[in-house]
Amino acid sequence: MLHLLIICTCFIVIATLLPLSRHSHWIVRALDFPRLQIAIIAAALLIANLTLLDIQLPITKGAIAATAFCLIWQLWWILPYTILCRKEVKSATNNNPNKQLSILTSNVLTPNRNSDALIQLVRKHKPDILVTLESDQWWEDKLNVLEAEMPYSVKCPLDNLYGMHLYSRLPIEEQEISFLVEKDVPSIHACLVLKTGDKIRVHFVHPAPPSPTENTESAERDAELVIIAKSIGESVSKDINKSDLPIIVTGDLNDVAWSSTTRLFRKISGLLDPRVGRGMYNTFHADYPFLRWPLDHLFHSQHFTLHSIQRLPSIGSDHFPLLTRLVFSPIRGANQHGLQPDADDRERSKNIAQAQEVSMDDVPRPAD
Structure with missing residues (x-):
């Protein structure tokens, strides 16, 4: 279980860090798209790391920290497109x-x-x-x-x-x-x-x-x-x-x-x-x-x-x-x-x- 969760954590980290390079290859740019999906997977993985692994182990602490970072980073990009953020455009009041x-x-x-x-x-x-x-x-x-x-x-x-x-x-x-x-x-x-x-x-x-x-x-x-x-x-x-x-x-x-x-x-x-x-x-x-x-x-x-x-x-x-x-x-x-x-x-x-x-x-x- 430990090895599986660590491998999954590595994939999430790679998917999060690659777009930071701004490289124009389609594989890198495609990772801009599924930020919501990556965030959902990261949240599930964070829960699994916290509940299924020994949190006293250094490798577990590293995995938890890395997954939490990925989750927060992905949410930072997509939160503006939720009702939690201030509207950029005002609602109309003129119905002419x-x-x-x-x-x-x-x-x-x-x-x-x-x-x-x-x-x-x-x-x-x-x-x-x-x-x-x-x-x-x-x-x-x-x-x-x-x-x-x-x-x-x-x-x-x-x-x-x-x-x-x-x-x-x-x-x-x-x-x-x-x-x-x-x-x-x-x-x-x-x-x-x-x-x-x-x-x-x-x-x-x-x-x-x-x-x-x-x-x-x-x-x-x-x-x-x-x-x-x-x-x-x-x-x-x-x-x-x-x-x-x-x-x-x-x-x-x-x-x-x-x-x-x-x-x-x-x-x-x-x-x-x-x-x-x-x-x-x-x-x-x-x-x-x-x-x-x-x-x-x-x-x-x-x-x-x-x-x-x-x-x-x-x-x-x-x-x-x-x-x-x-x-x-x-x-x-x-x-x-x-x-x-x-x-x-x-x-x-x-x-x-x-x-x-x-x-x-x-x-x-x-x-x-």
Whole structure:
């Protein structure tokens, strides 16, 4: 029993320490994902060490200390996404429908053929914006029925798991499809016009994940997120009462909310995460309850407060759709603050972009 528990403790310690290296290999970066699961295992292992082993033995004391450290460290990353922490985004108090903006983000999974389920969700919740990821020509043909209700659209059908479609009830201006880092991985950049006439800069993204079958390292994903963050950071750093536009970034980032890369994105961009203090809203994997992480995201500038956020029922994909309702309320949101970057963060973001030879100047800035 002693040897088994010590071996398990070693595995937990390795899984906890490897991400500290910031190495971009997919095995290391993948360990950012299951922090909740590792914390649960560490808690069970800590109880086993305390109850089944002789705590007078030095090796037992070492195992208990190591397991306790791992548990605390993993919890530090995920606790912001629980109700135990202060909300980063204020709850909305203005219910004026003209100032609301609802966005439904759905990674449909290209081979999935249950388009009716997504169409029914759109007609039930009536979002202002629908963005689909992994949508190919077949999905485009099926979703054409929505154009009577959502007459504005941007379409980029691809059969490589990176197709993307945008449907909107609100006017879209200055739309552009870009391939920022990889030649077959698109992103959509546009300006939305609210019913009040206010304009919002939006970025819809789906960078490729680090994995053994796609990119063996996270370098491409990290670079795309960093240059978008740097482009946005220049805008949101201005005085809110001057010329900067409200900004929203949403999509499947193929990264968890608490990873060092996503935290870097939030720091450099200055955007807020409405899930902080509210919940994880795990959207992947729909088929495996114990292996679920928040991969689908929506970040926004301080111009918005949150009406609601909810994970919607499965549409047959490996991702659940995510529906977020924001309220444009720049006065109420003016003193909302997220993570702040330091010199190390700025240097790290610079190195990530330079390694892929990309720049924030590559990112479209609609209406900027």
